[in-house]
Amino acid sequence: MLATNLKHIKSEEEFFQAVENDENVMICCGRMGPMCIPVYDIMEDLEEKYEKVKFYDLDFDAPHAHVLRNHELSRTFMGLPFTFYFKNGKAVKATSSIQSKAQVKENLETYLLKD
């Protein structure tokens, strides 16, 4: 399990529950490495501000991480972390490698909260 203060997705079942039960979901799938830690940190900061979004992490090396590792949107990804944005159960945006707070906020606003 990742050593973050985010909610962790610990099984495939939890993954489907998370994306299907909530309208707006952001999941960061990574390890505890230098490109991933800043993204978890940003998500922890944004959690309070973006009450309409549920934020989760998912351990890249856990067996159930295949749901994002092998996702259609991450087909060409070659950098951790993989960050996914889900709207009403559907993946609407995914990014590879480290992201800045401005980039994460832009994706939340554009893909999850635009209406």
Add this chain to the structure above:
Amino acid sequence: MSARHYDVIVLGAGSAGLTAGIYLGRAKLKTLIINEGTVGGQMVLTHAVANYPGVLETGGFQLSQIMKQQARQFGCKIESNVEVTQLDLISKVKQVEIDHDEVYTADAVIIATGGKPRKLGLLSEDQFKGLGISYCATCDGDFYAGKDIIVVGGGNSALEEAVSLTKWVNSVTIIHQFDHFQAHQHAIDEATNHPKISFIMESEITKFLGNDTVEGVSIINKRTGETSVVPTNGVFIYIGYLPNSEKFKGIVDLSEYGEVIVDENMKSNLPGVFAAGDIRKKKYRQITTAVSDGTIAALSTIDYIQNLKNNFV
């Protein structure tokens, strides 16, 4: 004074800024640490720190978490992942605005904003980030198993990371802009003797090529002007660090490389403005030297505030 007034604002929560915070908090000065990125700064980029005295070996992230906890325990407030949008370091009461929103004032400021990895600055660099361009071998090396990759740079990081990438990849081509390396001899020996590593010297990348992912790079030989294309599946970039001093240009005295110039007590040319860590002009940049600078900057600041309260400044 308003509730937003602090005795000291520290800009940056890397090892220098957090250390300054620990000393200032312990001296009962009301201290705010404002950090534009992740708390820990470059420490977080380090998988294993083996040369921090008193600690056998630890992760940079773990070390930074302990420093953060110590600073907080002594009463420092930390604002991280914010942007400094305006600064007044010249007036007697210093002012820092964050996120175009909140304004904080203080009697003194310590600049501990460290450095950031230098980018090549090519248009397509951001487009291919995570799609064939990487800045971390340990993080992304396994995505390149069996592939032919390029490492850009000729310093210790470039050579050491190139060697570490050989665990996964088929071949590494190091592209370096000079005809010699700026690295320790042991790093040069290890890279030059490695059967999977080859070199293209005196050359620079001018363009990344590919559709969804990197498929090659255009390069130019700096001596002959000759251009060519090198096919590759991935590019790892290690071309050094730049000081985070853009916001202080024209305000605080900077060196030709953009480092803040301070005296041995970490005082800048401006009264009440100090600097510590990698941001200051110095030769050796390590966690230990940043911690030492942070200590000295904090002790100098404590003296400055004391004198201010006694009307000596």
